[in-house]
Amino acid sequence: MQDEKLPRREREKRRHRRQMLAAALELFSKKGYHNVSMHEIAKRAEFAIGTLYKFFKNKEHLYKALMMEKAAEYHHTLSGVLSREGDVLTILKDYISAKAGIFADDVATLRLYFAETRGASFNIKAGLDQDIRKLYDELVEQLASTLEKGIRKNVLRDLSPYYMAVALEGLTNAFLFCWLEDPEQHSYEANAPVIRDMFLKGVMAE
The missing domain is CATH 1.10.357.10 (Tetracycline Repressor, domain 2)
Known part of the structure; x- marks a missing residue:
């Protein structure tokens, strides 16, 4: 409900962030922290690696x-x-x-x-x-x-x-x-x- 009050661009940004975190959660829980790369997370979330780094520095x-x-x-x-x-x-x-x-x-x-x-x-x-x-x-x-x-x-x-x-x-x-x-x-x-x-x-x- 709170997201609906935000500008469309901000809503999209939050949605993308949630998708990235959901992909990371799935991979971390299955493979462990050390066995997951940022490239894998980006691929699972269906985002370019550069986009992932815009949200998270590492x-x-x-x-x-x-x-x-x-x-x-x-x-x-x-x-x-x-x-x-x-x-x-x-x-x-x-x-x-x-x-x-x-x-x-x-x-x-x-x-x-x-x-x-x-x-x-x-x-x-x-x-x-x-x-x-x-x-x-x-x-x-x-x-x-x-x-x-x-x-x-x-x-x-x-x-x-x-x-x-x-x-x-x-x-x-x-x-x-x-x-x-x-x-x-x-x-x-x-x-x-x-x-x-x-x-x-x-x-x-x-």
Whole structure:
């Protein structure tokens, strides 16, 4: 909707940029950063190599733009869930489920995101890891704030809200990784109730 208000030339420019990033995402997720060239990206996006360089000065710059854009979308969605008013348990339930929705049709982004956040990617001199880490830390703090509300209302145990947030992130990401490895056997969406039960009730038999 926002793009429609822009001049035609600017809309075209944004559309071309999205096409280039989509092509890069597909190639990076399949072949890895080091095995993809700017020429391959240009060919996949169906643009001249000179046009690609008008948008991105080099492959590192392109990769950073791609990862930051995807990470920002990811954190914006989850932050929106945590910003809602209402019952803490419902918010936590929606938060867990929201992760499935983000990556349901975007396995390529999930693969790259895990490669970056788990340290399996290349070392980016431009500081992408710090930028993504900042986004991630802000999200964890917001999740901790939501958990703290649950503690104040005696809905959750009186534990460190920060470590509870870290634990929930670790649990959901572990299930996402299983889903990435074998989507048919380890559906994240189908396992969302299991995640909620394990986090809120623990694993000890009553």
